[in-house]
Amino acid sequence: MNWxxxxxxxKALPKNEILADLYSLSRKIKGTEVNTTLSQVEGVEKxxxxxxxxxxxxxxxQISFISTGCKLGQCCFCSYGASSVELTPKIVxxxxxxxxxxxxxxxxxxxxxxxxxxxxxxSILDYNEFSKECLDIVxxxxxxxxxxxxxxxxxxxxxxxxxxxTYDEKGNYVASNAIQKLIEFKQKxxxxxxxxxxxxxxxxxxxxxxxxxFKNIDNETYKKAVDLLHQNGIEVEVNVMATxxxxxxxxxxxxxxxxxxxxxxxxxxxGFGVDSVTLFPLxxxxxxxxxxxFDVQDNFNNKNNxxxxxxxxxxxxxxxxxxxxNELIKAGREDLLEKxxxxxxxxxxxxxxxxxxxxxxxxITYDDFVEYRKNLKGENSRANIIKRLVKHPKFxxxxxxxxxxxxxxxxxxxxxxxxxxxxxxxxxxxxxxxxCEIGLGE
Ligand code: SF4
Numbered sequence: 001m002n003w004x005x006x007x008x009x010x011k012a013l014p015k016n017e018i019l020a021d022l023y024s025l026s027r028k029i030k031g032t033e034v035n036t037t038l039s040q041v042e043g044v045e046k047x048x049x050x051x052x053x054x055x056x057x058x059x060x061x062q063i064s065f066i067s068t069g070c071k072l073g074q075c076c077f078c079s080y081g082a083s084s085v086e087l088t089p090k091i092v093x094x095x096x097x098x099x100x101x102x103x104x105x106x107x108x109x110x111x112x113x114x115x116x117x118x119x120x121x122x123s124i125l126d127y128n129e130f131s132k133e134c135l136d137i138v139x140x141x142x143x144x145x146x147x148x149x150x151x152x153x154x155x156x157x158x159x160x161x162x163x164x165x166t167y168d169e170k171g172n173y174v175a176s177n178a179i180q181k182l183i184e185f186k187q188k189x190x191x192x193x194x195x196x197x198x199x200x201x202x203x204x205x206x207x208x209x210x211x212x213x214f215k216n217i218d219n220e221t222y223k224k225a226v227d228l229l230h231q232n233g234i235e236v237e238v239n240v241m242a243t244x245x246x247x248x249x250x251x252x253x254x255x256x257x258x259x260x261x262x263x264x265x266x267x268x269x270x271g272f273g274v275d276s277v278t279l280f281p282l283x284x285x286x287x288x289x290x291x292x293x294f295d296v297q298d299n300f301n302n303k304n305n306x307x308x309x310x311x312x313x314x315x316x317x318x319x320x321x322x323x324x325x326n327e328l329i330k331a332g333r334e335d336l337l338e339k340x341x342x343x344x345x346x347x348x349x350x351x352x353x354x355x356x357x358x359x360x361x362x363x364i365t366y367d368d369f370v371e372y373r374k375n376l377k378g379e380n381s382r383a384n385i386i387k388r389l390v391k392h393p394k395f396x397x398x399x400x401x402x403x404x405x406x407x408x409x410x411x412x413x414x415x416x417x418x419x420x421x422x423x424x425x426x427x428x429x430x431x432x433x434x435x436c437e438i439g440l441g442e
Contacts, residue, residue, distance in 0.1 A: 022416060
């Protein structure tokens, strides 16, 4: 691996050389042009257009613009590459019109839409990815949609926290131009129940995010952004990852449960104060750093007839997600489940070149998680669904395995070094772990 040439011309890399190398590699892999035709989730109706995809499920509709891709991140698990076609206001107008037509068609069939989500292949409020002019057209067309379709009660936008605001010369955190537009739009549409910003978050542990996920978030700025949105009556929903890569399963469960608690704890009590969380499992996708590293580890293992260290395992059973939600119940925070939904996973028809690896055993829990999403009362309440799932023999098996797992002695930085050395030399990493009994290089 020629790290030097990989780093050439790259901006905003970490000072630490190992991390700078890994970030550069992750950007390069993610930058590869990818097929943005998303795989289809069972039960979700999808309409594919040249510049956008539309998704419909019950009373929910989504338009996803196929933009030139995320300009902000290099997250190790994300395959959000790009389309090479720049969106123009004309294209955006046409795609928004098609979205309206689809919603009206549904209405005619008696399937009213109550909630809509607008996003792109990264951040719809990032002018480097989705121009100011394009966003203006989105609001113009959204105005038309809301005028004609009175059932819509909730409008969401998915974006990165850095697009929400900025610090002025006096050091005050102020709304970005894009958020200012949303605030003005919201003021004109007082009849719409909720406006929501959906944000990536993954974990509340900044060391983990910086060292192993390559997702830089400044906690204080993030909290300020959430606060600013709240002051303007906009709700905030964040994604938390279950089955975090490069952690042991025991660590994954503890990390994800703690991240949910931190995300939902109020700002004044030291948390992030968001309104709701969507928990999602890692699907290892092609064109991601994770996929690349797991491949290298596999080759290394085959060549040397060894096993992966515990933190490099690449099996992500869905039971880890169940265990995460069960941790909340065990911690006496069953009340939080009301605010924690789960993302779609598994149950998909894959496009021919898709290579997502779904969580193991997803099909066993699929129907239960469909019910879980509905957030019902009584027998099928979220807590009762989780309490039922933890009685499944497969969960018991998983739980037993995790209980017997030894604690990993590698720090997150040790693990980054391990990965770096593995990629650099296809050589036995020099750090050793007495628990896994591998990695005993010189
Ligand atoms: S997770 Fe979000 S911020 Fe990270 S690379 Fe993907 S789109 Fe960008």
